[in-house]
Amino acid sequence: MNGKAPKLAVLVKGWPRLSETFIAQELVALEEAGHRFDIWSLRHPTDTKRHPLHDRLRARVHYLPEYLYEEPGRVWRARAAAQRLPGYARAYEVWRADLRRDRTPNRIRRFGQACVLAAELPAETRALYAHFMHTPSSVARYTAIMRGLPWSFSAHAKDIWTSPEWEKREKLQAATHGAVFGATCTGIGARHLRELADDPARIDLIYHGLDLSRFPLPPERAPRAPQDPFHMLSVGRLVEKKGFDRLIEAFSRLPSGLDWRWTHIGGGGLRDRLQAQAEAAGVADRITWRGACDQPEVIAEMRQADLFVLPSRIASDGDRDGLPNVLMEAASQLLPILATPVSAIPEFVEHGRHGTLCDDAPDALARAIASIARDPGGAASMAQAARSRLVSEFRMAPGIARLSGRLHDLCCG
Known part of the structure; x- marks a missing residue:
């Protein structure tokens, strides 16, 4: 890999995680398809083991403040830098509207993490892609508004079925700074999200599939x-x-x-x-x-x-x-x-x-x-x-090809 900063930033809830091999499988395949990205993780790892798949990934991994009080200097410097961004005022307005409906520490933490991400993303970044529609997508959305960037997500299970409908709907509407596209790995999930989107074409059904080279x-x-x-x-x-x-x-x-x-x-x-x-x-x-x-x-x-x-x-x-x-x-x-x-x-x-x-x-x-x-x-x-x-x-390759095309368009469109 050369020294240029990648155009894509990938957000995950935690990295690496033994229980989320489907994410590692996808990211390794995207690298092999020619994509270059940095990983931004909302949490530090808790597993004591790693899959061999994790060691194949070449992307640089950054960790956002897991709890804002643990890195106050970093958070406050980032907030000051974020406030100078053209989209900060709009992002703050969107976040305050979300906070009125979800008065939780987690919602506050999401905005603080978004400020850090917006301040620390390389200037070359052109798009964001978040795994999971709940917390990581909220951080991606607030960051994207601050930086004036497109964003996208991949939704799976808990994030679809336990998120409030108002939040899912707003993440799927262009008028409310929704994602350019969302991928999801089940037909039942795709049908549900298409019902909430302003344009059903915003949602792609992309099964994770399996890389059979790892499972002879x-x-x-x-x-x-x-x-x-x-x-x-x-x-x-x-x-x-x-x-x-x-x-x-x-x-x-x-x-x-x-x-x-x-x-x-x-x-x-x-x-x-x-x-x-x-x-x-x-x-x-x-x-x-x-x-x-x-x-x-x-x-x-x-x-x-x-x-x-x-x-x-x-x-x-x-x-x-x-x-x-x-x-x-x-x-x-x-x-x-x-x-x-x-x-x-x-x-x-x-x-x-x-x-x-x-x-x-x-x-x-x-x-x-x-x-x-x-x-x-x-x-x-x-x-x-x-x-x-x-x-x-259910091979992995067709889904990766579809997702790769979507991400290429997101970064280069």
Whole structure:
């Protein structure tokens, strides 16, 4: 890379994050497509591990003040510099209107971070692109107004379904300094955002897809021996929308004659509660909690498992999954899938063809697990069909080509 500052600034909530491989995959692919950008992260990393994918990214990473009080000198210098920008007064007016409807410290922090970003962006910057429609997009929007730049976003799941409608609508209207375009990774999300936009063409459906060069076919799976336990695997954060509490309850209802094991990969705030639930249900000795793992460790576990289980549901605050990349990763390894028909999951997994979709009630999950364990041949056939669909319809390259074109136009238009 040469010494010239890039024209594009990419905003992310935190960098790097083990749970957001889809972002790392996309940014590495954009670099390989010829894009040059800096990353501006709203938070510092908390994961102790990194995926190999993170090390492939060449972009320079900058960290905005995670909390404004931690860097007061930087914030106040930036505010003074931002106030001299032609668009500052309008950005302040927009932010004050937002603050009246969202009187939270987070809203104040967004504007402070935007001031720092507006003051520190290189003069060569021509556009901003934010991952997630909520906090990062707010920072991008305020910054773009201050600097007189176009901006865009990629929306995923929680940011769509838990953001207030007024805020989503205003980020999708030209009259209110909305994004030039928004990409989203599910058909259900695209339909929702198009209903809120002044022009439905502002929203692109761009599936993340999977870079199959990172997920080669596994060695041929040997049939499970009758004496071997039925090994299940889940990968996902320990949060309400993933439904692991109901899965643990389902384990306690499995037939006594089924010898099973479950491995969980991922962090999250509910770990202590779920471990206590497993102890109370009498199934803790069959469960392995791996915590956060890097991509090679995940692939290795997928190759050892007999079933991938993701019992997603809609959380009490409306949060839900989009189309979890881990389902495509499981399909790449010919690992049979059991999931729930929530959000965009049926856009990839058709029940009875590419995997099993069932209700997230513990009894329903227990019946589905027992049925799959009894029919390994049927499960293997569906796993093969899921991989075939992945290869034919959910490769990464088409989406990257579409997004690359959009970003090129944004920076050079």
